[in-house]
Amino acid sequence: MVASFQGHSGGQSADMTCEISKIDVWTYRVPIENPVITSFGAMHSRPAVFLRLEDRDGCFGWGEIFANWPAAGAEHRARLLIEDVSDLVLGYPLEHSAALRTHLTERTHIRALQCGEWGPFAHVISGLDIAIHDLFARRSGLPLARYLMPGAAMSVPTYASGIHIRDADKMIEGSREHGYAAFKVKVGFNLESDSRAVIELCKSLGQSERLFADANQGWYADEAITFLRALDGAPLGWLEEPLPADAPIADWHRTAEVSQIPLAGGENIAGSAEFTAAITSGIFGVIQPDVAKWGGLSGCREVAIRTMGQGRLYCPHFLGGGIGLAASAAVLASVGGGGLLEVDANPNPLREAFGLWNEGESRGHLLLRDKPGLGILKLPEQLKKYETLYATTASI
Numbered sequence: 001m002v003a004s005f006q007g008h009s010g011g012q013s014a015d016m017t018c019e020i021s022k023i024d025v026w027t028y029r030v031p032i033e034n035p036v037i038t039s040f041g042a043m044h045s046r047p048a049v050f051l052r053l054e055d056r057d058g059c060f061g062w063g064e065i066f067a068n069w070p071a072a073g074a075e076h077r078a079r080l081l082i083e084d085v086s087d088l089v090l091g092y093p094l095e096h097s098a099a100l101r102t103h104l105t106e107r108t109h110i111r112a113l114q115c116g117e118w119g120p121f122a123h124v125i126s127g128l129d130i131a132i133h134d135l136f137a138r139r140s141g142l143p144l145a146r147y148l149m150p151g152a153a154m155s156v157p158t159y160a161s162g163i164h165i166r167d168a169d170k171m172i173e174g175s176r177e178h179g180y181a182a183f184k185v186k187v188g189f190n191l192e193s194d195s196r197a198v199i200e201l202c203k204s205l206g207q208s209e210r211l212f213a214d215a216n217q218g219w220y221a222d223e224a225i226t227f228l229r230a231l232d233g234a235p236l237g238w239l240e241e242p243l244p245a246d247a248p249i250a251d252w253h254r255t256a257e258v259s260q261i262p263l264a265g266g267e268n269i270a271g272s273a274e275f276t277a278a279i280t281s282g283i284f285g286v287i288q289p290d291v292a293k294w295g296g297l298s299g300c301r302e303v304a305i306r307t308m309g310q311g312r313l314y315c316p317h318f319l320g321g322g323i324g325l326a327a328s329a330a331v332l333a334s335v336g337g338g339g340l341l342e343v344d345a346n347p348n349p350l351r352e353a354f355g356l357w358n359e360g361e362s363r364g365h366l367l368l369r370d371k372p373g374l375g376i377l378k379l380p381e382q383l384k385k386y387e388t389l390y391a392t393t394a395s396i
Helices: 073-088 099-107 109-115 118-140 144-148 165-177 191-204 221-231 249-258 272-280 296-309 322-335 381-386
Strands: 002-007 013-038 041-055 060-065 093-096 155-164 182-186 210-214 263-265 284-287 341-344 365-367 387-394
Touching: 013 073, 013 118, 013 381, 041 073, 041 118, 060 073, 060 118, 060 322, 073 099, 073 118, 073 387, 093 099, 099 109, 099 118, 099 296, 109 118, 118 144, 118 296, 118 322, 144 296, 144 322, 155 165, 155 210, 155 322, 165 182, 165 191, 182 191, 191 210, 191 221, 221 249, 249 263, 272 284, 272 296, 284 296, 296 322, 322 341, 381 387
Parallel strands: 155 182, 155 341, 182 210, 263 284
Antiparallel strands: 002 387, 013 041, 013 093, 013 387, 041 060, 155 365
16 A cells, blocks of 8 residues: 655545555645634534545546534545554455445454544545445436435425524525525524524515524523523424533433424434434434535435434534535435435535536525435545645555
């Protein structure tokens, strides 16, 4: 295996066995004037980690690795891929697209245990799973959604997210102008003012519009219950992560029992058993795994199918770059149902540069590309100025 780094300032069957011969990874950071603020902290730049796999026949696939947290996470995950995981990828024979995640989950267990970095390893494996699915779908000549499920719809409904409650009036109006009819606001800052603002926003909705709220794990059970009771029948579509994902199950049940509003969660759940427990617990009406954070396409699609089988709503979480968003849309399209695709309403060139919407096109739906795989051939040139690291490794 040969590796080099460059730093900068700024489950379907296949018709042949695949062996990965090269891995490339790029990290990007876009400075932003207005931080993206949540109940637990603020993002002062928009990062992304994009990777490319290439097999011995020259076919390739693109993936994205979660990198929003911590602040130094993007470059760390890129190096983790090349220095600690790539030896398990290069040259390993794959007969179907889901095999890589299974292989890597088993083989990295001790490595992750040794350093306690379960999250970063899961993020890297997720990005690789996206990329290998893109490669297999591209090799099959099918759009990714239809590689996952023949006959899948090529359009998914969306909602605008990442809207801080203090800026909600302005950002929701701007989102309406882009064609959105559903919006999610960030709460978890002040119980009294947050609840009052959500009630007023509900009153301002148009007839076909919907509103959701996300507390980003910002409360304990008593606080969440106070917030829910203050809403007093307001037509909120769901309340997302009112408690920490690892809060005692009794606290989750106590919160759910008093809530007339569906509870949502999943972006901070990791593991098939953990998702099964969440789906069957009766706590959540909405399940939201993130393809770049845990499970990739194969894991999240399994969760989506189980979610819908239990009568719950599957709405993929995503707040990153264009590759992960396109992959999230493909999973949602492949399982159908009434779920919505999350689209961050804040400016982000790492998403916009991929041109997932045409100029002036309504963003109330995302039309999937009718091209092999994700339909992405190369990284947009305009992202070069944001590149902070490039690394590559290949089989000798």
